[in-house]
Amino acid sequence: MIIYGIDKLTLGELASPTMEQITSVRAAIAALGGVTEAAALLRVKGAQVAGMWQVRDKIPPEYFLTVTEALRARGKNVSPKIFGMSEPETATASPTATSDTGRAVE
Numbered sequence: 001m002i003i004y005g006i007d008k009l010t011l012g013e014l015a016s017p018t019m020e021q022i023t024s025v026r027a028a029i030a031a032l033g034g035v036t037e038a039a040a041l042l043r044v045k046g047a048q049v050a051g052m053w054q055v056r057d058k059i060p061p062e063y064f065l066t067v068t069e070a071l072r073a074r075g076k077n078v079s080p081k082i083f084g085m086s087e088p089e090t091a092t093a094s095p096t097a098t099s100d101t102g103r104a105v106e
Contacts, residue, residue: 022071022078025057031076032067041070058084 022028032038039046042063053059061083071078
């Protein structure tokens with residue numbers, strides 16, 4: 001995995017509800033300054049960024065932290081879906097426990 005100067009972070013720590021949400025590879029590349037800038041940041045060939053990633057609408061997951069931090073620095077959130085990952089789950093109420101008889105237990 002490629003990580004440049006980033007400590008361990010969770011998806012929740014990387015998200016901010018006040019920032020613009022990036023939900024496509026094309027939007028992420030544009031927000032990074034275009035194909036040439038994105039390729040330089042990720043240390044890959046521009047053809048990879050412009051071709052395969054945009055056609056597949058997926059950035060390989062090993063670039064998750066690098067892209068996420070670069071976009072955060074530009075005031076944007078990025079959906080983990082563009083890396084083939086699922087969105088973080090939101091907290092929900094725990095299910096009611098039941099006894100062997102199927103009755104709710106308090």
